[in-house]
Amino acid sequence: xxxxxxxxxxxxxxxxxxxxEPAPRDDSLREPREATKRTLAxxxxxxxxxxxxxxxxxxxxxxxxxxxxxRELVGTxxxxxxxxxxxLEPAP
Amino acid sequence: MADLGRAALFVxxxxxxxxxxxxxxxxxxxxxxxxxxxxxxxLAALGSTAVAAAVxxxxxVRHDFSFVYVAQHTSTELPTGYSISAFxxxxxxxxxxxxxxxxxxxxxxxxxxxxxxxxxxxWSVPVLxxxxxxxxxxxxxxxxxxxxxxxxxxxxxxxxxxQNPYMLAHPPLLYLGYVGLTVPFAFAIGALLAxxxxxxxxxxxxxWTLVAWTALGIGQLLGAHWAYVExxxxxxxxxxPVENAALMPWLAATAFLxxxxxxxxxxxxxxxxxxxxxxxxxxxxxxxxxxxxGVVTSIHSFTESPxxxxxxxxxxxxxxxxxxxxFLRLPLLRSKTRLESLVSREAAFxxxxxxxxxxxxxxxxxVAFPMLSELVHGESRTVGRPYYDFxxxxxxxxxxxxxGIGPLIAWRRASLRSLxxxxxxxxxxxxxxxxxxxxxxxxxxxxxxxxxxFCAFVxxxxxxxxVRGTRAVGSFTQLVGRNRRRYGGYIVHAAxxxxxxxxxxxxxxxxxxxxxxSPGQSLEVxxxxxxxxxxxxxxxxxxxxxxxAVDVSRGGEVVARVEPGKNQYFAEDQVxxxxxxxxxxxxxxxxxxxxxxxxxxxxxxxxxxxxxxxNLIWLAGLVFLAGALVALWPDAREQRRLATRYALVEA
Numbered sequence: 001x002x003x004x005x006x007x008x009x010x011x012x013x014x015x016x017x018x019x020x021e022p023a024p025r026d027d028s029l030r031e032p033r034e035a036t037k038r039t040l041a042x043x044x045x046x047x048x049x050x051x052x053x054x055x056x057x058x059x060x061x062x063x064x065x066x067x068x069x070x071r072e073l074v075g076t077x078x079x080x081x082x083x084x085x086x087x088l089e090p091a092p
Numbered sequence: 093m094a095d096l097g098r099a100a101l102f103v104x105x106x107x108x109x110x111x112x113x114x115x116x117x118x119x120x121x122x123x124x125x126x127x128x129x130x131x132x133x134x135l136a137a138l139g140s141t142a143v144a145a146a147v148x149x150x151x152x153v154r155h156d157f158s159f160v161y162v163a164q165h166t167s168t169e170l171p172t173g174y175s176i177s178a179f180x181x182x183x184x185x186x187x188x189x190x191x192x193x194x195x196x197x198x199x200x201x202x203x204x205x206x207x208x209x210x211x212x213x214x215w216s217v218p219v220l221x222x223x224x225x226x227x228x229x230x231x232x233x234x235x236x237x238x239x240x241x242x243x244x245x246x247x248x249x250x251x252x253x254x255q256n257p258y259m260l261a262h263p264p265l266l267y268l269g270y271v272g273l274t275v276p277f278a279f280a281i282g283a284l285l286a287x288x289x290x291x292x293x294x295x296x297x298x299x300w301t302l303v304a305w306t307a308l309g310i311g312q313l314l315g316a317h318w319a320y321v322e323x324x325x326x327x328x329x330x331x332x333p334v335e336n337a338a339l340m341p342w343l344a345a346t347a348f349l350x351x352x353x354x355x356x357x358x359x360x361x362x363x364x365x366x367x368x369x370x371x372x373x374x375x376x377x378x379x380x381x382x383x384x385x386g387v388v389t390s391i392h393s394f395t396e397s398p399x400x401x402x403x404x405x406x407x408x409x410x411x412x413x414x415x416x417x418x419f420l421r422l423p424l425l426r427s428k429t430r431l432e433s434l435v436s437r438e439a440a441f442x443x444x445x446x447x448x449x450x451x452x453x454x455x456x457x458x459v460a461f462p463m464l465s466e467l468v469h470g471e472s473r474t475v476g477r478p479y480y481d482f483x484x485x486x487x488x489x490x491x492x493x494x495x496g497i498g499p500l501i502a503w504r505r506a507s508l509r510s511l512x513x514x515x516x517x518x519x520x521x522x523x524x525x526x527x528x529x530x531x532x533x534x535x536x537x538x539x540x541x542x543x544x545x546f547c548a549f550v551x552x553x554x555x556x557x558x559v560r561g562t563r564a565v566g567s568f569t570q571l572v573g574r575n576r577r578r579y580g581g582y583i584v585h586a587a588x589x590x591x592x593x594x595x596x597x598x599x600x601x602x603x604x605x606x607x608x609x610s611p612g613q614s615l616e617v618x619x620x621x622x623x624x625x626x627x628x629x630x631x632x633x634x635x636x637x638x639x640x641a642v643d644v645s646r647g648g649e650v651v652a653r654v655e656p657g658k659n660q661y662f663a664e665d666q667v668x669x670x671x672x673x674x675x676x677x678x679x680x681x682x683x684x685x686x687x688x689x690x691x692x693x694x695x696x697x698x699x700x701x702x703x704x705x706x707n708l709i710w711l712a713g714l715v716f717l718a719g720a721l722v723a724l725w726p727d728a729r730e731q732r733r734l735a736t737r738y739a740l741v742e743a
Contacts, residue, residue, distance in 0.1 A: 017128035
């Protein structure tokens with residue numbers, strides 16, 4: 001009897017998505033489109049560049065990075081962040 | 093009751109099959125409700141496995157000897173706590189624990205990630221399901237804890253060495269570690285199957301890896317302490333194959349936790365990270381295989397069983413399948429960025445990774461060698477302590493040094509002048525400490541002296557990192573709060589330093605002696621005099637305890653009385669060695685006394701060891717846990733940043 005209850009509870013739990021939405025308008029698994037994948041890659045690039053700028057600032061302030069290296073690297077990552085942000089802006 | 097347990101396991105197997113087959117089809121066909129249903133099957137499998145576990149616990153507590161497993165691992169006189177711990181004291185029970193923890197992790201991973209990354213979860217569910225199928229099948233068809241018999245009047249009891257409070261926590265923590273590595277593996281494979289090689293699988297699994305790694309680390313330290321206080325040989329790590337089996341996935345996961353930062357920060361090492369996750373998971377399966385197959389002789393392993401070929405087949409299938417998939421997806425895993433300089437933080441991480449993996453693989457070779465030699469030469473040849481100690485020194489000492497070097501170097505590149513400025517104080521402190529130790533006689537062990545000197549360097553660099561960081565940010569709490577992973581990591585590094593100090597101190601500078609004594613006689617060890625006074629015998633619930641009274645003196649003054657001895661267990665018909673420990677906190681050392689052989693006339697063959705700094709190893713466990721918790725603590729800023737990033741995908 002208890003075993004049957006365990007099995008029945010399992011079946012109900014497995015069926016929940018169908019019981020909750022017997023006739024959904026959209027049953028497709030959200031597949032990121034190519035445009036979305038590009039957006040995600042740009043968002044990752046933006047976050048990486050912004051995090052890098054923070055790190056460069058921190059490493060410079062704690063004396064790990066020389067002034068010359070800091071100036072050169074900050075320029076590189078500012079450009080990367082700007083390019084990513086530009087790519088993320090909606091087209092006019 | 094046994095029928096209920098069997099039925100619950102059948103349900104778990106059916107649900108795992110459903111999650112795998114239907115889940116894979118749903119992911120491929122892009123069916124949302126079906127994919128959710130497959131995820132729910134894993135949650136339901138957790139429920140049914142929990143029912144099976146509850147049945148076994150109830151039988152253990154009630155000493156229901158009609159269960160073969162209960163009769164083999166408990167007795168009526170076994171205290172309730174140890175009766176419950178018998179759940180993982182035997183092969184079938186520990187397999188059930190594997191499945192319970194696995195379905196628990198799988199259910200939690202599905203619930204916490206299905207909204208943020210539904211496409212990724214849809215592909216990870218079949219992988220989690222496939223691993224669950226293997227363990228559920230083992231429990232249903234090969235090694236069931238619910239086999240029944242006509243109940244005997246008394247059970248065989250639990251192995252005496254397992255009747256120790258540490259056994260209540262050590263195996264479950266190891267399982268949390270071993271099994272937890274399934275989640276990053278499933279998400280990595282899921283990401284490859286789905287062709288989604290962005291960072292979401294890393295974000296989804298980083299915390300799971302950290303949880304599993306922490307549990308595995310603490311579990312091993314508890315196991316080491318158990319070996320130290322219970323097994324009665326005066327050591328804490330014997331390079332036993334089963335001990336190594338837990339160390340190897342921990343080393344692989346440690347490498348991953350470092351290299352994953354390079355992927356997050358620089359978008360590099362994608363292939364390497366996937367390979368490390370696969371390696372860690374395969375090594376956790378290999379560890380389970382070693383414990384259960386009976387191919388190696390170890391105090392931790394179960395007797396010879398039919399599980400070995402099944403496990404070996406599964407490990408081969410996982411390894412070949414995973415590597416094949418990585419090969420097929422190589423074009424998607426190419427990095428766009430390159431290492432800018434060989435003198436940079438990321439380069440230090442890379443060196444650390446190479447050393448960790450090299451150490452891991454040399455240990456793997458040492459563990460596998462007896463099996464391979466038997467296969468090739470027909471006789472099993474083992475590699476002993478010198479092999480492992482050599483490679484621990486070869487790879488471990490540079491690793492220790494790198495822990496101090498890494499934090500002092502900037503990301504991306506570092507100039508000679510800034511390196512000189514950053515290294516001046518830590519290197520200076522290390523040289524001074526090394527010179528003082530040399531003058532005090534620590535030069536008797538070159539690796540020991542090197543370890544102490546490197547430890548001083550690492551500790552100095554960690555302290556300086558906190559000081560410089562606090563100056564730069566303006567507040568200590570803000571510094572740690574803004575980058576919990578980095579500073580939690582530094583605390584973990586401090587724990588590793590304590591561990592290294594304890595291992596070097598107790599290993600390189602310890603002393604020992606052995607002698608047969610009659611009452612009234614003494615022996616000398618490491619400046620202590622141990623005088624054997626008398627022998628007593630006392631009956632406990634399930635054993636007779638024989639104890640020798642031994643006075644510990646230093647400088648002519650008795651500082652403690654210890655009572656080493658043996659326990660004779662009735663039901664188990666076994667004897668355990670009960671070591672006695674006197675801790676001298678002022679001198680930071682332990683005096684371990686072992687009554688190795690007790691003659692009927694009352695004479696005892698004693699072993700005595702002095703272990704300097706050994707308690708730092710256990711202190712390292714507490715510091716390690718504190719560091720891991722800091723790193724694990726949720727970071728609201730990061731959560732917001734990730735939510736903003738993934739909102740772009742959901743829009």
